[in-house]
Amino acid sequence: MTLIHWIGVPINILLNKLGFNISRIRDETDTKYLAIIKELEGVYKEFLFKDLPINDKRRIHLMGKLEGTEPSEALYLLNYLHKSLKLKGDVCEFGVANGATSALIAYEIKSTDKCIWLFDSFQGLPKPSEKDVLLNDIYRLGSIEAYEGRMACPIDSVHAKLKDIDFSQSRTRIIPGFINDTIKSSILPGKVCFAYVDFDFYEPIRTALNFLDTVISANGFIMVDDYGFFSAGAKYAVDEFLEAKKGNYQTYHPIESAGKFCILKRTEKD
Numbered sequence: 001m002t003l004i005h006w007i008g009v010p011i012n013i014l015l016n017k018l019g020f021n022i023s024r025i026r027d028e029t030d031t032k033y034l035a036i037i038k039e040l041e042g043v044y045k046e047f048l049f050k051d052l053p054i055n056d057k058r059r060i061h062l063m064g065k066l067e068g069t070e071p072s073e074a075l076y077l078l079n080y081l082h083k084s085l086k087l088k089g090d091v092c093e094f095g096v097a098n099g100a101t102s103a104l105i106a107y108e109i110k111s112t113d114k115c116i117w118l119f120d121s122f123q124g125l126p127k128p129s130e131k132d133v134l135l136n137d138i139y140r141l142g143s144i145e146a147y148e149g150r151m152a153c154p155i156d157s158v159h160a161k162l163k164d165i166d167f168s169q170s171r172t173r174i175i176p177g178f179i180n181d182t183i184k185s186s187i188l189p190g191k192v193c194f195a196y197v198d199f200d201f202y203e204p205i206r207t208a209l210n211f212l213d214t215v216i217s218a219n220g221f222i223m224v225d226d227y228g229f230f231s232a233g234a235k236y237a238v239d240e241f242l243e244a245k246k247g248n249y250q251t252y253h254p255i256e257s258a259g260k261f262c263i264l265k266r267t268e269k270d
């Protein structure tokens with residue numbers, strides 16, 4: 001550990017406790033990082049995702065700027081998103097934050113007629129439930145309760161990111177509010193081919209999965225982030241859902257180095 005690291009750790013802890021989070025902003029000038037993503041993309045395409053379309057513009061302008069989603073996870077997301085695009089239905093993200101992953105998803109559906117549905121409180125995480133046991137103290141706050149209200153981002157930053165990639169406003173549906181309310185009162189997608197669920201906590205993930213079960217196309221994919229990471233609630237919600245829907249979903253788990261998430265594929269419906 002260098003002196004800078006040694007000084008940096010307590011500063012980060014202190015800022016986290018005050019409600020700030022330092023994250024590194026990367027951009028098109030970070031050529032070393034982009035070169036690593038390119039290499040990773042090549043390896044994944046060669047050995048895992050043979051049909052994954054490669055796109056330099058996407059890598060440079062979107063993959064390099066992701067914040068909550070690591071490049072390997074993004075490649076899984078892109079792979080299963082592309083497998084879903086031939087199916088009927090729109091695409092959704094549950095837990096959007098500042099919209100970096102939303103822009104990545106939106107970019108892939110630009111040439112289709114699909115809508116993107118983006119659900120977020122824009123007030124950060126809700127109160128955790130008793131199922132939300134802290135597994136990884138990512139902001140070093142000391143308890144899961146301290147995460148309530150964290151990760152709040154302004155809705156304007158999502159609009160700005162979609163505007164940057166010139167995504168059609170008429171195919172954008174941003175649904176602000178806590179999911180337990182919006183799922184009852186909002187206009188919702190009637191059919192979904194792909195969803196990325198990144199709500200972190202048990203209750204909202206359970207709500208999203210139960211809703212998706214009613215609208216997901218046969219052979220459509222649901223990707224749930226943080227399966228066994230940060231809060232135990234994400235894995236709990238997924239396992240409980242799969243148990244209740246036995247036989248209706250096939251699950252895929254990433255290679256260990258790719259991160260903590262899981263993918264559910266809706267099997268053929270009767």
Ligand SMILES: C[S@@+](CC[C@H](N)C(=O)[O-])C[C@H]1O[C@@H](n2cnc3c(N)ncnc32)[C@H](O)[C@@H]1O
Nearest residue numbers: 068095096097101120121124151178179198204
């Ligand atoms: C990890 S962040 C999402 C990161 C984003 N998917 C990305 O890749 O950049 C989790 C988000 O979920 C939202 N969220 C968590 N629980 C929610 C709930 N019950 N209703 C609505 N939004 C919620 C938070 O506001 C936060 O923006």
